[in-house]
Amino acid sequence: MKLYDYKAGPNPRRVRIFLAEKGVDVPLVEVDILKREQKAPEFLAKNPIGSIPVLELDDGTCISESVAICRYFEEMYPDPPLFGQTPLEKAMIEMWLRRVELNFMVPVGMVWIHGHPLTARLVKQIPEAANQNRARVHLGYKLLNTQLATNTFIAGDDYTVVDAILLASLDFANGLVGVPYDEGLAHLKRWHDAVSARPSAQA
Numbered sequence: 001m002k003l004y005d006y007k008a009g010p011n012p013r014r015v016r017i018f019l020a021e022k023g024v025d026v027p028l029v030e031v032d033i034l035k036r037e038q039k040a041p042e043f044l045a046k047n048p049i050g051s052i053p054v055l056e057l058d059d060g061t062c063i064s065e066s067v068a069i070c071r072y073f074e075e076m077y078p079d080p081p082l083f084g085q086t087p088l089e090k091a092m093i094e095m096w097l098r099r100v101e102l103n104f105m106v107p108v109g110m111v112w113i114h115g116h117p118l119t120a121r122l123v124k125q126i127p128e129a130a131n132q133n134r135a136r137v138h139l140g141y142k143l144l145n146t147q148l149a150t151n152t153f154i155a156g157d158d159y160t161v162v163d164a165i166l167l168a169s170l171d172f173a174n175g176l177v178g179v180p181y182d183e184g185l186a187h188l189k190r191w192h193d194a195v196s197a198r199p200s201a202q203a
């Protein structure tokens with residue numbers, strides 16, 4: 001088994017954080033996105049979307065999509081449970097995974113694509129799309145801050161896959177994309193400091 005990885009990318013980092021929380025070690029193969037290695041025919045045979053991360057099993061089966069890869073490891077290594085145990089926990093985790101993806105990571109991605117100099121050579125940028133999505137990112141931060149006012153972690157009292165996914169996405173938004181949250185969002189800051197202090201955050 002091997003995990004096709006890209007050190008600087010937020011989506012492969014989601015999986016690395018998740019694996020660190022599980023205590024599972026998987027050999028990594030670096031794919032250089034800047035050299036467009038993810039669009040080479042051999043790589044497109046593994047993932048036709050041409051994106052990282054991809055988990056390749058020993059029989060050659062390939063799983064892409066960071067959350068799908070995490071789910072595979074959850075089934076293979078159930079302890080500690082990071083996708084919930086009861087029907088309610090599982091539903092809440094699924095709900096927050098979708099909220100983080102759709103209400104936060106999608107607008108972050110739009111700011112990245114339409115508003116960052118590094119992506120300017122890849123697409124015809126629409127500055128208004130970047131501006132509109134900057135506002136959506138800040139709405140996402142507020143949604144998260146409100147949830148964290150009454151919950152230790154995003155989906156409740158326990159650390160789950162949602163925290164791993166959000167940490168990688170939020171660090172990307174705060175760092176390279178340049179859409180940091182307002183530190184007045186005290187609950188979000190408390191959560192960010194706490195999950196960043198876990199050893200898995202180094203992954």
Ligand SMILES: N[C@@H](CCC(=O)N[C@@H](CS)C(=O)NCC(=O)O)C(=O)O
Nearest residue numbers: 009010011012050051052053065066
């Ligand atoms: N929804 C996918 C997103 C994967 C993705 O966009 N990965 C980025 C790296 S962080 C990538 O490969 N970008 C290069 C490209 O799309 O060509 C996931 O969760 O795995």
